[in-house]
Amino acid sequence: MVSCLWARAQGNGEFTPAAEDSALLTGLSNSYQQQYRDESNRLPSLNKKDYQKVYADRWKSIKEVFDEQEIYTSRYAQAYLDAIVGEIVKDNPVVQHHDFHCYFSRSYIPNAAYIGEGVILFNMGLFSRLTDESQAAFVLCHEISHYLLQHQEKGIDKYVTAINSPEVQAQLRKIKGSEYRKLDQLQQLVKGLAFDSRRHSRDHESEADSMAVVLMRRTPFALSGAATTLALLDSIDKNAFDVEGCLQQTFNAGDYPFRKKWLAREDGLLGGHARLKRDEMADSLKTHPDCALRIRLIGPLVGMGAMGAGTGGSVSAGRGGRTFVVDSLKFRSLQEMFRYEVIEYAYASDEYTQSLFLSLELLHRRPEDVYGVAQVGRVLNGLYRAQKEHTLSKVADLPSPDNPANYNALLQFVQNLYLEDLASINYYFLRAYHPRLDNYTLFKKAYEESAKSVR
Amino acid sequence: MSTPNRLNRWVLPMALLLTLPMSSLLAQSKLSIDKVYSAYLRNSGSILEKGQIKGYFFLYQSDKIDRHTNEYTLQILDENLNKVQSIKFEDSKKLSLLESAYNGNSLSFLFKNEDDKTLDMKVYDFDGKLKYSYSRQFDKRTDELMKQYETLHTDEGMNKNVFDLGDNGYVSVLPMRDGKQRTYEVDYYSSETKKQWTYVPQDDEEKYAFAEYLGCTDSLIILEVMKKNHAMSGAVSSHLVGINFVTKKKQFDIDGVNEQYTLVPSGVEPMEGTGNLMIVGSFFDKSDNIMKDFSKGLAVYEMTTSGKVLTKTYNTWAGDFARYLPTNNKGKIDNVGYLYIHKVIRTPDHKLFIVGEGYKRQADAVGIGLTALSVLGGGGSAGVTKIVITDLVIMEFNDKYKVTNATIFDKTKNTALTGSASDYNSQHLIANYLKMIGAFDYDFTTGEADNSNFAVCYSDWERSSSYHGQTFNAIHYNGKKFSTDKIELKSKASFLRVFPAKSGSIMILEYFKKDKRLDFRLEKLG
Numbered sequence: 003m004v005s006c007l008w009a010r011a012q013g014n015g016e017f018t019p020a021a022e023d024s025a026l027l028t029g030l031s032n033s034y035q036q037q038y039r040d041e042s043n044r045l046p047s048l049n050k051k052d053y054q055k056v057y058a059d060r061w062k063s064i065k066e067v068f069d070e071q072e073i074y075t076s077r078y079a080q081a082y083l084d085a086i087v088g089e090i091v092k093d094n095p096v097v098q099h100h101d102f103h104c105y106f107s108r109s110y111i112p113n114a115a116y117i118g119e120g121v122i123l124f125n126m127g128l129f130s131r132l133t134d135e136s137q138a139a140f141v142l143c144h145e146i147s148h149y150l151l152q153h154q155e156k157g158i159d160k161y162v163t164a165i166n167s168p169e170v171q172a173q174l175r176k177i178k179g180s181e182y183r184k185l186d187q188l189q190q191l192v193k194g195l196a197f198d199s200r201r202h203s204r205d206h207e208s209e210a211d212s213m214a215v216v217l218m219r220r221t222p223f224a225l226s227g228a229a230t231t232l233a234l235l236d237s238i239d240k241n242a243f244d245v246e247g248c249l250q251q252t253f254n255a256g257d258y259p260f261r262k263k264w265l266a267r268e269d270g271l272l273g274g275h276a277r278l279k280r281d282e283m284a285d286s287l288k289t290h291p292d293c294a295l296r297i298r299l300i301g302p303l304v305g306m307g308a309m310g311a312g313t314g315g316s317v318s319a320g321r322g323g324r325t326f327v328v329d330s331l332k333f334r335s336l337q338e339m340f341r342y343e344v345i346e347y348a349y350a351s352d353e354y355t356q357s358l359f360l361s362l363e364l365l366h367r368r369p370e371d372v373y374g375v376a377q378v379g380r381v382l383n384g385l386y387r388a389q390k391e392h393t394l395s396k397v398a399d400l401p402s403p404d405n406p407a408n409y410n411a412l413l414q415f416v417q418n419l420y421l422e423d424l425a426s427i428n429y430y431f432l433r434a435y436h437p438r439l440d441n442y443t444l445f446k447k448a449y450e451e452s453a454k455s456v457r
Numbered sequence: 458m459s460t461p462n463r464l465n466r467w468v469l470p471m472a473l474l475l476t477l478p479m480s481s482l483l484a485q486s487k488l489s490i491d492k493v494y495s496a497y498l499r500n501s502g503s504i505l506e507k508g509q510i511k512g513y514f515f516l517y518q519s520d521k522i523d524r525h526t527n528e529y530t531l532q533i534l535d536e537n538l539n540k541v542q543s544i545k546f547e548d549s550k551k552l553s554l555l556e557s558a559y560n561g562n563s564l565s566f567l568f569k570n571e572d573d574k575t576l577d578m579k580v581y582d583f584d585g586k587l588k589y590s591y592s593r594q595f596d597k598r599t600d601e602l603m604k605q606y607e608t609l610h611t612d613e614g615m616n617k618n619v620f621d622l623g624d625n626g627y628v629s630v631l632p633m634r635d636g637k638q639r640t641y642e643v644d645y646y647s648s649e650t651k652k653q654w655t656y657v658p659q660d661d662e663e664k665y666a667f668a669e670y671l672g673c674t675d676s677l678i679i680l681e682v683m684k685k686n687h688a689m690s691g692a693v694s695s696h697l698v699g700i701n702f703v704t705k706k707k708q709f710d711i712d713g714v715n716e717q718y719t720l721v722p723s724g725v726e727p728m729e730g731t732g733n734l735m736i737v738g739s740f741f742d743k744s745d746n747i748m749k750d751f752s753k754g755l756a757v758y759e760m761t762t763s764g765k766v767l768t769k770t771y772n773t774w775a776g777d778f779a780r781y782l783p784t785n786n787k788g789k790i791d792n793v794g795y796l797y798i799h800k801v802i803r804t805p806d807h808k809l810f811i812v813g814e815g816y817k818r819q820a821d822a823v824g825i826g827l828t829a830l831s832v833l834g835g836g837g838s839a840g841v842t843k844i845v846i847t848d849l850v851i852m853e854f855n856d857k858y859k860v861t862n863a864t865i866f867d868k869t870k871n872t873a874l875t876g877s878a879s880d881y882n883s884q885h886l887i888a889n890y891l892k893m894i895g896a897f898d899y900d901f902t903t904g905e906a907d908n909s910n911f912a913v914c915y916s917d918w919e920r921s922s923s924y925h926g927q928t929f930n931a932i933h934y935n936g937k938k939f940s941t942d943k944i945e946l947k948s949k950a951s952f953l954r955v956f957p958a959k960s961g962s963i964m965i966l967e968y969f970k971k972d973k974r975l976d977f978r979l980e981k982l983g
Contacts, residue, residue: 178493185520271583272512272535390983400537
């Protein structure tokens with residue numbers, strides 16, 4: 003079954019992305035749209051327009067997920083995900099008869115989210131980093147809890163009520179009537195509302211953690227998955243991939259050797275790599291509590307006492323339950339497939355620099371990976387075309403102080419290249435694999451296109 | 458990991474003071490923030506270091522404090538359009554931000570305070586903390602001259618008055634007027650210690666002088682100064698003036714009195730390794746009037762920082778350039794006309810490139826007809842000629858400063874000047890006037906700090922079967938050869954402009970009038 007889905011399992015390393023089922027996506031989108039319309043008509047009559055505006059914004063975001071084909075429609079993957087969800091629902095009467103649906107998102111971002119209208123997204127970028135099914139189960143239980151506890155809807159209600167409250171309206175009227183220091187007054191008002199909103203958001207996360215543990219306890223999954231997941235999340239953004247080293251190694255062809263100036267950057271305030279001081283208010287405005295705190299809070303619930311307070315993946319598995327319940331082979335095969343699918347989706351959604359980063363990371367781990375080779379060539383061809391057509395800004399991120407340093411290094415590399423560098427780097431990189439990989443269509447196309455650009 | 462900085466979309470006016478909704482947080486409530494509060498953009502511009510774009514500033518009036526005072530927010534964007542600093546301060550209601558510069562350690566901003574009649578130079582560190590504030594008075598007459606300068610066209614996005622002096626600080630060169638005298642002053646502002654001084658020229662001739670900043674070294678500010686000497690029948694002389702900002706004294710003033718030719722400098726470049734300077738400009742016979750007569754060609758001088766001229770190399774229109782361009786002895790090129798020199802570029806392999814743009818006088822059929830009619834009617838002249846802007850010419854020189862090549866880059870010819878002004882007989886004055894009114898198509902040159910790669914950018918108009926409209930063009934030199942790039946500028950925006958950006962890139966700005974929306978994005982040149 004697995005080998006049918008993915009040619010890589012046959013040992014030749016040629017990944018072919020799963021075809022998206024457009025008809026299925028359209029059908030799902032239409033169905034959720036109807037659900038949204040019905041819900042919108044049922045909103046409270048008091049301040050109805052305000053509610054409808056927020057729900058319309060939310061629906062717009064949901065619709066994009068379908069329109070941009072972020073939902074992964076592979077039946078094999080969906081069946082596996084449904085099986086895990088089925089294990090959770092089967093033993094939890096509180097969840098049964100609720101109309102929610104879980105889907106894999108093709109996003110590389112290590113995250114999961116309840117996005118409204120009963121739709122839960124489990125990003126491939128997170129799934130592929132997990133250790134076992136108990137962690138996947140905790141992630142799903144956490145998002146299901148957000149859905150069951152109606153955190154989003156309560157948040158919207160709180161926001162609309164607050165804005166329309168006599169107190170806030172009176173303050174806004176007072177500010178409007180003021181000739182001087184309007185901004186100061188407004189900032190005080192907004193700060194109060196934002197603190198309140200963010201505090202509730204953090205409370206919601208802790209509530210969802212607790213309820214997730216309650217749901218998991220009734221399933222055959224190991225409860226320790228809760229703490230190990232939170233420990234994983236605490237360090238998931240840390241990526242030690244040495245981009246500069248990889249670039250120098252990958253693009254150092256004999257006929258077109260690597261040039262140090264391709265990595266040159268300015269470290270001052272204005273070069274895109276500045277280390278900015280964190281806003282004093284940033285901690286107060288965080289929407290999620292720290293993972294260390296979340297682990298401490300659920301420690302007693304999972305029978306770990308205070309021992310689970312450590313982070314960085316050091317949380318032990320604990321007692322009871324199984325780490326794999328559905329199918330460990332399918333779990334591993336999906337993880338493997340997702341490492342490729344996220345690269346493909348980043349490219350398909352015009353995130354070329356992100357796709358390049360992931361491709362290089364893949365090549366760094368597996369230097370002979372044919373998809374990795376072909377995809378690097380494909381992305382560089384895309385960057386070349388975009389730069390030539392003056393549309394690079396649509397497919398390439400720019401260096402920013404908000405980016406991780408290694409991703410910024412890649413972005414700076416792209417910014418430093420002149421058109422002829424881009425063409426030659428790619429051509430000489432791909433030429434090293436020609437004609438060895440010519441049977442792989444993706445490679446052959448990339449190589450032929452790169453050869454045209456150096457002519 | 459993904460960043461939203463690909464496209465900056467702000468609802469901002471550039472010159473018009475339209476409103477800027479600060480937040481849409483409460484947009485649909487009965488009374489919302491955008492209904493009770495707006496910020497106003499006062500000024501925006503580029504932040505430069507050694508002539509390179511390093512970032513951008515936006516000055517907003519963010520609040521009113523009392524009858525006389527506003528609160529301002531100075532938003533600083535880095536070279537990639539990321540917001541990296543936001544500085545809040547209170548100041549006079551009548552405040553405008555003239556220019557900004559960056560020296561790798563600090564940021565400087567020159568403000569004009571109309572209430573106090575002061576020019577205030579504020580130097581900030583990277584944390585947005587005010588390091589030093591310097592203030593000097595200006596009077597009405599100085600202000601008028603400054604306003605006049607503000608309307609003059611210089612290379613888009615480039616500073617006119619404020620420049621960085623590396624780690625030392627900043628300099629501003631300001632035009633001054635005192636009665637009939639027109640002169641200039643140079644202000645030095647330290648960014649390392651609280652130190653400021655003003656250089657006031659003392660020579661009699663400098664009572665009628667125009668100064669233009671050409672460049673700096675680690676101790677010198679170098680200016681081109683045009684002086685009018687009343688004792689010498691009002692003749693204008695050209696000077697290269699070096700002011701030592703360590704000793705606070707004028708280090709040299711080269712007027713070419715004892716030279717074979719008169720040099721009118723148009724660029725200066727420090728020469729790496731030797732510590733010397735390279736000066737490039739047009740040269741004239743000693744007896745020529747530099748305001749009226751035709752130059753003989755282009756000269757390159759090497760000189761020490763103490764002002765001693767070491768070498769002089771002359772390339773004449775009639776001799777040297779004629780080998781590569783169809784020129785006559787007045788410097789007029791067939792089908793191109795005379796050249797206005799826009800830019801001097803020295804590459805790491807010691808080649809020199811000079812960018813010029815052609816302009817020529819043509820008979821104006823409409824003008825001739827109108828003049829004939831007005832003469833018959835006893836009226837004045839409508840002008841019988843017109844000035845046409847022609848092609849771009851890039852001339853290449855070897856390490857001995859002798860011309861080795863010249864290439865004409867064709868572009869659509871356009872009429873820049875009609876009427877009686879075009880009949881004026883001084884080519885030099887016409888060229889300066891064309892530059893002043895922004896008639897040339899040359900926009901700017903962008904490239905790496907060492908000029909190993911550079912792109913000469915200009916605007917053009919295309920009428921072809923595939924495209925009809927304005928284009929933005931770049932002539933890219935990669936250290937070996939030239940290639941060309943073109944961007945068609947037709948857009949759904951109400952207006953679209955292209956500005957210089959970090960090396961190898963341009964910033965495209967689009968304003969959508971209906972949405973009151975301003976989009977700006979960086980694009981690399983192809």
